Amino acid sequence: MEPVTLTVVSAGLGKPSSTRLLADRLVEAVVRRLDARTGELTHAEAQPRPGGGSVQVRVVELRDLATEIAHHLVTGFPGPALREALESVERADALIAVTPIFAASYSGLFKSFFDVLDREALDGTPVLLGATGGTARHSLALEYALRPLFAHLRAAPVPTAVFAASEDWAGGDAHTADLPSRIDRAAGELAALVGAAPAVRKPRDGSPRDEEVVPFADQLAALGVQ
Template sequence: MTTLAVVSAGLGQPSSTRLLADRLAAATAEALHADTAVETIELRDHAHAMVDATLTGFSSGLLRAAVGTVVNADGLIAVTPVFNASYTGLFKTFFDVLDREALEGTPVLLGATGGTARHSLAIDYAMRPLFAYLRAGVVPTAVYAASEDWGSGETALPDRIARAGAELAALMEARPARVKDDPYENPVPFEQLLAGR
């Protein structure tokens, strides 16, 4: 069974960010030649826990499970709205909670939504450097969806989604199985962490 984690940083409910995330996941699952389990994480549901984790250095409860889902997935789709020409603070905070090596080699598809096409370069100037720092394997095609892309029959959005999903599927199928330990499955006891300081 292939696992695909989807991280959506949409703030509204419903949101165009989640809609794009769902469509990218569907395109990827369709292109994969294996049964695929898709697990979607809505970051807005973990906002308070993410702040706590940045202050304490520990993820707990549902956030810990969400982090484990992302870290152990065979592939990742990460989608954020664009505010002020970059990803949201909610999006950045989630990836700040992860260990730096947690996504090393993980195939990743990037997506973003915004009110105007003028912000489409936020993927290349903000998101790609973040995932390069995390050493993830980002597919060449990223998908940006502006307001005008939704509901218009003449848009190229479905073609971009299909191409990006196929690229992620190909990278996931070419990647060797993960063999690293899952730090979220067997956490270090709190007392041991304190003793190491």
């Protein structure tokens, strides 16, 4: 079993960024869940990465790619850093995508990145959706804006999306309200989908994917849904 590759796309604009903070919390929870699943395997079955883990994490900070994304939109050619980021998303076993909410939707930078992504790059990829905003009133943007976007890209968003408002970080402490429970629930759902290993995912070496499709009922069963 190869290590799971987890790519994180963060569209936060500031430093520090609450969007990146949420992304980091989601990564911690997902890695913990995936490592726990690997721990259930025998040492002969598992192939951990250096440091004892079974997950390889790559973080894509869109603020650092803003210029290359704009150039790609008008020229059709990605720069080196953007090309590497796009390939990281395409080859990932799972994706965490987090954006700030501006004007009741995802940020323009977030949308522009996925606009230049290959249309088949996310076919069948499990995705955990996250967003941040000044008030919880923006939380529905996850359902009417982000989820349709990833459905259009034929990804597989997990049922639980995570929104963090300003009050969730009160006093700089993430352990407020029910944010930790939402993060943990979403992480468990993503880990379950990764463990189900849908056959529709594109092979990492770029070879043609197996056209066998895992029945939807089997995918629900992997999530524990009756």
